[in-house]
Amino acid sequence: MEMRRTKVALYFVAIFCFCTSANGMLSPKGVNFEVQALMGIKASLVDPHGVLENWDADAVDPCSWTMVTCSTESLVIGLGTPSQNLSGTLSPSIGNLTNLQIVLLQNNNITGPIPSELGKLSKLQTLDLSNNFFTEEIPSSLGHLRSLQYLRLNNNSLSGAFPMSLANMTQLVFLDLSFNNLSGPVPRFPAKTFNIVGNPLICATGSEQECYGTTTLMPISMPLNSTQTALPSVRPKNHKIALAFGSSIGCICLLHHWIWADSLVEAKTQSADILRC
Numbered sequence: 674m675e676m677r678r679t680k681v682a683l684y685f686v687a688i689f690c691f692c693t694s695a696n697g698m699l700s701p702k703g704v705n706f707e708v709q710a711l712m713g714i715k716a717s718l719v720d721p722h723g724v725l726e727n728w729d730a731d732a733v734d735p736c737s738w739t740m741v742t743c744s745t746e747s748l749v750i751g752l753g754t755p756s757q758n759l760s761g762t763l764s765p766s767i768g769n770l771t772n773l774q775i776v777l778l779q780n781n782n783i784t785g786p787i788p789s790e791l792g793k794l795s796k797l798q799t800l801d802l803s804n805n806f807f808t809e810e811i812p813s814s815l816g817h818l819r820s821l822q823y824l825r826l827n828n829n830s831l832s833g834a835f836p837m838s839l840a841n842m843t844q845l846v847f848l849d850l851s852f853n854n855l856s857g858p859v860p861r862f863p864a865k866t867f868n869i870v871g872n873p874l875i876c877a878t879g880s881e882q883e884c885y886g887t888t889t890l891m892p893i894s895m896p897l898n899s900t901q902t903a904l905p906s907v908r909p910k911n912h913k914i915a916l917a918f919g920s921s922i923g924c925i926c927l928l929h930h931w932i933w934a935d936s937l938v939e940a941k942t943q944s945a946d947i948l949r950c
Contacts, residue, residue, distance in 0.1 A: 801823070
C-alpha cells in the first residue's frame with residue numbers, strides 16, 4: 674500500500690512537470706514571451722505600408738511573421754524592417770527578445786531615445802539603427818554587448834557625451850556614429866573600422882581626417898534587407914509545446930504502467946495469501 678501511494682505521488686509529479694514545461698515558454702497570461710515583446714514593438718511603431726500586418730497577438734510563436742527570423746529551436750534571432758517608412762518609437766520590449774543576433778531598422782523615420790534595454794541582448798552581433806531620427810544620448814548599456822561586431826547609429830539626432838562604455842565591446846569590428854551631435858572625449862575603442870565624422874563637437878572642420886579609419890563596410894551576418902522578408906519556420910508553430918507535451922505524456926504513461934504493474938503484483942500476492950489460508 675505504501676508503495677502504491679509513492680507511485681501515485683510520482684504520477685502527480687509528472688503531471689506537474691508537464692504543466693511546468695509547457696508553460697515555461699509562456700507569460701502568466703498564456704502568451705509566448707517573444708510574441709508579447711514583438712507586439713510591444715509593433716504597438717509603438719507607425720506602419721504606413723502594413724509590413725507588420727501579420728504580427729498577431731494570438732499567435733503561438735512568431736516564426737512565420739514577416740521581418741522576423743527564427744532559429745531551428747523557434748527562437749527569434751533576427752528582426753529586420755529596413756526602409757519601410759516606419760515612424761513612432763522603438764519599444765523597450767525589444768530587450769525581452771534575449772536571443773536576438775541581428776537588428777536592422779535602418780532607413781526609417783523612428784524617433785525618440787534608443788532603448789537602454791538593448792544592452793540586455795547579450796547575443797547581439799549586428800545593430801543598425803542608422804538614418805532615423807533617434808534623439809538623446811547613446812545608452813551606456815550598449816557597452817554590455819560583448820558579442821556585438823557591427824554597430825551603425827549614424828545619421829540620427831543623437832547628442833550627449835560619447836559613451837565611454839563602447840571601449841568594452843571587444844568584438845566590435847565596425848562602428849559608425851557619424852553625423853550626430855555627440856561630444857567628447859572619445860575613448861580608445863577596438864573597432865577596426867570606425868567613422869565619427871559629422872559630430873562638430875568632436876570633429877571640428879579641418880580635422881575630419883582623424884575621425885574615421887576606413888570606409889569599407891563589414892558584411893551583414895544575416896540576409897535581411899528592404900525587399901526580403903524572413904523565411905517562415907518549416908516546423909509547426911507549436912513545436913516546443915508539442916515536444917514538451919510528448920515527453921511529459923511519455924513520463925506519465927510510464928508511471929501509470931508502473932502503478933498498474935504494482936497493483937497486479939499486490940493483487941496476486943493477496944490471492945496467494947488467501948489460497949494458503
